[in-house]
Amino acid sequence: MPNVREWLNSLKQKFAPKEGQPPVPKRVRDYIGGSQIWRSFLRHGLPKTDRIRALVVLSNVLLHLHPVKIRRSGVKLRYTWCMGGLTFFLFLVETVTGLLLMFYYRPTLEYAYVDIVELREQVPLGVMRELHRWGAHAMVITVWLHMFRVFMTGSYKPPREFNWNVGVVLLVLTLLLSFTGYLLPWDQLAIWAITVGTNMARATPLLGHEGPGSQLLALGDVKLIHAGSDARFALLGGRFVGAGALLRFYVLHCVGIPLVAATLMAIHFWRVRKDGGISGPL
Amino acid sequence: MQFVKDLFNFLSSPAIFFTLVIVLFFVALRTRRLWTDRVGTVALVAVVVYFVVSFFDPNFKKVVTAPDNVPIVGMLFLIGFFAWFSLKQAYENDDRMARGEPPAEKLETDEKVWCWPDLVYTELIALLVASIVLLVWAILIEAPLEEPASITVAPNPSKAPWYFLGLQEMLVYFDPWLAGVVFPSLIILGLMALPYIDTNPKGNGYYTFRERAREIALFLFGFLVLWVFMIMTGTFLRGPNWNFFGPYEYWDPHKLVPLNNINFSEFIWVRWLGTGLPQQWLAREIFGILVVLAYFLALPPLLARRWLNDIHRKMGAARYAVGIVLILSMIALPIKMYLRWIFNLKYIIAIPEFFFNI
Ligand code: HEM
Numbered sequence: 318m319p320n321v322r323e324w325l326n327s328l329k330q331k332f333a334p335k336e337g338q339p340p341v342p343k344r345v346r347d348y349i350g351g352s353q354i355w356r357s358f359l360r361h362g363l364p365k366t367d368r369i370r371a372l373v374v375l376s377n378v379l380l381h382l383h384p385v386k387i388r389r390s391g392v393k394l395r396y397t398w399c400m401g402g403l404t405f406f407l408f409l410v411e412t413v414t415g416l417l418l419m420f421y422y423r424p425t426l427e428y429a430y431v432d433i434v435e436l437r438e439q440v441p442l443g444v445m446r447e448l449h450r451w452g453a454h455a456m457v458i459t460v461w462l463h464m465f466r467v468f469m470t471g472s473y474k475p476p477r478e479f480n481w482n483v484g485v486v487l488l489v490l491t492l493l494l495s496f497t498g499y500l501l502p503w504d505q506l507a508i509w510a511i512t513v514g515t516n517m518a519r520a521t522p523l524l525g526h527e528g529p530g531s532q533l534l535a536l537g538d539v540k541l542i543h544a545g546s547d548a549r550f551a552l553l554g555g556r557f558v559g560a561g562a563l564l565r566f567y568v569l570h571c572v573g574i575p576l577v578a579a580t581l582m583a584i585h586f587w588r589v590r591k592d593g594g595i596s597g598p599l
Numbered sequence: 600m601q602f603v604k605d606l607f608n609f610l611s612s613p614a615i616f617f618t619l620v621i622v623l624f625f626v627a628l629r630t631r632r633l634w635t636d637r638v639g640t641v642a643l644v645a646v647v648v649y650f651v652v653s654f655f656d657p658n659f660k661k662v663v664t665a666p667d668n669v670p671i672v673g674m675l676f677l678i679g680f681f682a683w684f685s686l687k688q689a690y691e692n693d694d695r696m697a698r699g700e701p702p703a704e705k706l707e708t709d710e711k712v713w714c715w716p717d718l719v720y721t722e723l724i725a726l727l728v729a730s731i732v733l734l735v736w737a738i739l740i741e742a743p744l745e746e747p748a749s750i751t752v753a754p755n756p757s758k759a760p761w762y763f764l765g766l767q768e769m770l771v772y773f774d775p776w777l778a779g780v781v782f783p784s785l786i787i788l789g790l791m792a793l794p795y796i797d798t799n800p801k802g803n804g805y806y807t808f809r810e811r812a813r814e815i816a817l818f819l820f821g822f823l824v825l826w827v828f829m830i831m832t833g834t835f836l837r838g839p840n841w842n843f844f845g846p847y848e849y850w851d852p853h854k855l856v857p858l859n860n861i862n863f864s865e866f867i868w869v870r871w872l873g874t875g876l877p878q879q880w881l882a883r884e885i886f887g888i889l890v891v892l893a894y895f896l897a898l899p900p901l902l903a904r905r906w907l908n909d910i911h912r913k914m915g916a917a918r919y920a921v922g923i924v925l926i927l928s929m930i931a932l933p934i935k936m937y938l939r940w941i942f943n944l945k946y947i948i949a950i951p952e953f954f955f956n957i
């Protein structure tokens with residue numbers, strides 16, 4: 318026992334601040350902060366002066382989304398409700414969990430359902446599917462609330478009309494993402510929800526075979542729009558929700574729509590900056 | 600107890616519930632006194648108590664705790680909260696401006712804060728809270744998985760994903776080409792057109808009600824009543840065969856609801872003129888067609904001349920035309936709903952020959 322205490326004491330003496338030397342934590346910090354590795358990653362010290370506070374934001378790719386200084390009203394929770402940011406966060410969660418799900422999931426009639434069952438039964442501590450599904454629901458809710466907030470503060474008015482439009486497209490894409498994802502577990506809930514949803518396409522004016530005006534699109538007696546050529550067929554890649562629909566929805570869900578949505582989000586954020594930051598009274 | 604349950608079941612039948620909601624909506628929107636901390640707290644407690652008490656009812660519990668319905672219950676609370684929160688701020692700002700002071704946001708616009716730490720730390724906290732909520736939710740509630748898909752066995756009811764249930768609910772009153780295609784497109788178009796139609800320069804960048812009362816009333820009517828409320832109905836109050844079921848009612852697949860809806864053409868030709876339906880579709884439907892044309896083509900200029908004179912002048916002809924057609928389309932939904940409930944009206948125009956029913 319005494320040995321340990323002696324050793325600790327010797328350690329304490331060894332690291333005790335010498336005359337005129339800064340205390341240990343500061344020395345460790347300076348050592349790490351001064352190393353080449355640290356300085357190549359973060360090109361500044363801790364944000365203690367205004368100069369460094371500006372540098373933090375300016376020299377970091379992620380943070381440079383933000384301006385260095387912001388109007389106080391713009392950072393208030395009670396103004397933005399944080400809803401746009403939360404929507405973006407949930408999109409990132411969906412991307413990460415979705416990617417992990419892609420490791421396990423194969424979009425074919427043979428495997429889709431089995432893979433989900435396997436995922437549930439074999440993967441330890443598996444909450445990825447839960448995170449992905451509840452995250453998707455949450456994202457739909459936050460995007461509505463975000464739109465609601467933007468409306469209530471009148472932030473769609475000039476000069477932000479265009480960004481509101483970008484937002485509307487993002488809203489539609491969010492719903493489509495959630496809709497295409499809904500089919501993938503390939504259970505009764507999935508297939509019938511998508512059947513009900515896509516049945517509407519049958520009634521598209523002109524382009525659906527049960528839509529008003531579709532009879533007009535005919536060459537003589539030959540109908541151009543029938544169950545095997547109408548809008549619903551194009552959507553599903555078949556006459557009913559089957560293998561073709563599963564593959565189409567999978568590709569759209571995991572690649573097509575996320576790419577478009579991510580691009581539009583970049584535009585959306587850039588526009589927020591170019592329109593003078595978060596809106597406020599003039 | 601049973602009496603109270605029956606009363607609530609009765610009150611939540613579509614026609615009554617919808618009417619109550621509309622009246623409550625317009626009265627509440629204009630009542631300044633409701634948008635305060637005290638009333639907000641009381642309302643919250645009341646709703647929570649309602650949910651907790653109702654939880655003892657097995658039928659209520661079954662629908663509300665279905666895994667996919669949990670987020671919708673959460674959404675109802677969130678939307679209720681934020682509706683209250685934004686209107687409270689709006690009315691507070693109105694009071695300030697009535698006193699000649701600027702809106703509360705104005706006091707904070709001239710001052711600038713550093714992104715680091717003020718914003719970044721807020722974001723960090725929001726991120727942590729959101730992650731925790733999502734994780735807890737994911738651990739507590741397992742994602743649903745039913746029987747493997749089978750194209751031959753349709754579950755009853757078959758429901759679209761929850762965010763489209765408002766549209767599915769609309770199917771009760773309109774054919775799929777309207778409820779599933781035209782109306783969704785109009786919603787998207789209407790949202791996109793909104794910044795160009797609404798030319799009121801006031802209320803940009805702060806909460807206010809008085810300066811934009813009309814716009815807010817219209818938008819919230821669409822969002823809260825026609826979208827969120829319809830989703831709620833479609834989710835919680837529609838059971839097998841898309842029949843209506845009160846919150847405490849057992850979802851009986853054999854519930855029979857008499858269907859005796861009548862087309863407008865039958866009202867005219869059979870009931871009023873007593874001649875029987877003409878064979879030719881144009882002759883048969885001519886009155887319905889005239890009504891719909893009048894609604895969209897004659898009503899707007901009439902409104903412009905009579906009641907919406909100032910708006911029409913301020914907006915200009917093009918904006919007014921687009922705006923009024925969008926608004927009339929929106930109002931067409933409640934109109935059709937009431938026509939159904941009061942007259943059992945099925946279609947105003949019914950031309951099944953061309954799948955053209957309105
Ligand atoms: C890059 C982004 C994404 C990828 C790679 C991805 C990938 C996947 C995969 C592989 C599945 C099938 C596994 C399963 O069903 O559990 C799935 C399901 C699903 N996805 Fe995504 N996803 C992405 C983004 C999103 C977004 C943004 C949303 C919603 C707004 C969403 C909503 C859904 C839904 C609702 C399901 C069904 C969940 C279930 O019941 O399991 N996904 N996704």
Ligand code: HEM
Nearest residue numbers: 397401402404405464472480481484485487488594595596
């Ligand atoms: C995936 C969907 C979306 C994401 C990730 C997103 C993200 C954001 C973020 C982070 C902001 C900054 C301010 C805030 O958080 O409130 C913002 C602002 C804005 N958003 Fe969105 N948004 C989305 C959808 C929408 C929708 C659906 C609309 C409208 C229909 C919209 C319209 C706007 C407008 C006009 C602003 C500027 C607000 C202001 O300056 O006060 N966005 N968005």
